[in-house]
Amino acid sequence: MVxxxxxxxxxxxxxxxxxxYRHYLVLLYRAVLLGWLQxxxxxxxxxxxxxxxxxxxxxxxxxxxxxxxFDQWSxxxxxLSCVGPLKGKIVEKLLCERAPRTVLELGTYCGYGxxxxxxxxxxxxxxxxxxxxxxxxxxxxxxxxxxxFDEQTVELIVGHSEEVIPQLREQHGLQSVDFVFMDHWKRxxxxxxxxxxxxxxxxxxxxxxxxxxxxxxxxxxxxxxxxCGKYRCRVHRASLEYCRAIPDGIAELCYAGAx
Ligand SMILES: C[S@@+](CC[C@H](N)C(=O)[O-])C[C@H]1O[C@@H](n2cnc3c(N)ncnc32)[C@H](O)[C@@H]1O
Numbered sequence: 001m002v003x004x005x006x007x008x009x010x011x012x013x014x015x016x017x018x019x020x021y022r023h024y025l026v027l028l029y030r031a032v033l034l035g036w037l038q039x040x041x042x043x044x045x046x047x048x049x050x051x052x053x054x055x056x057x058x059x060x061x062x063x064x065x066x067x068x069x070f071d072q073w074s075x076x077x078x079x080l081s082c083v084g085p086l087k088g089k090i091v092e093k094l095l096c097e098r099a100p101r102t103v104l105e106l107g108t109y110c111g112y113g114x115x116x117x118x119x120x121x122x123x124x125x126x127x128x129x130x131x132x133x134x135x136x137x138x139x140x141x142x143x144x145x146x147x148x149f150d151e152q153t154v155e156l157i158v159g160h161s162e163e164v165i166p167q168l169r170e171q172h173g174l175q176s177v178d179f180v181f182m183d184h185w186k187r188x189x190x191x192x193x194x195x196x197x198x199x200x201x202x203x204x205x206x207x208x209x210x211x212x213x214x215x216x217x218x219x220x221x222x223x224x225x226x227x228c229g230k231y232r233c234r235v236h237r238a239s240l241e242y243c244r245a246i247p248d249g250i251a252e253l254c255y256a257g258a259x
Pocket of ligand 1: 081082083084105106107108109110111112113114130131132133136159160161162183184185188
């Protein structure tokens, strides 16, 4: 048995920890526990619940209103792992500056980032987005079409990035890509960047963006990007989607071509 005196001695330490990491605890509650509980109570997956809300409240054919409705749900109901409005502005700004002809997104989830980027595309440009989870893909497909984007503008590919990337040229007619948005599992970033290089899919001066490089972080990816000599790399600091108190950032890589 721990004596009460020892337990009391640890109390200030415990309280300090709780205060210091309170934002992460709130995130854990909103992103994991609340979602799990609602899944059990309603029998409907979180992404489907979010889509029902969007369907009821958003204006069809208005991408900005659809994004805003997702934001409302995420701020007031449950946490969604979309790029969110703050980092979304960074992605949108860079995409508008670069005016790419072809865009590749890894990790579609509910289609938030897809709609955000599709709305900023130049006429005639095309976006390919890759998602392995069939339930997420089904929600994303509906969100993308609800926003008014047809298959000529946005192609949703259901599959794992490591299987889809080597097939992009032959099966999807994609010769090279000007703009990549990596937003899937962080441990896959480095592997998929190398896959894109090996398959000769990165156009000269292509831009590669990678979300969440501060939280939860992708240190091996960042180290490679900074030291391999093929990229100019910078990190745009922001905060985690729907959690202003947790720092996060988006890495921007500019490809200098194979060396
Ligand atoms: C953070 S969410 C993507 C958010 C989305 N980009 C947005 O802004 O709305 C991550 C998604 O990556 C997907 N994912 C996981 N592994 C993947 C892989 N190997 N290839 C492509 N997507 C993957 C997950 O199923 C999940 O839907």
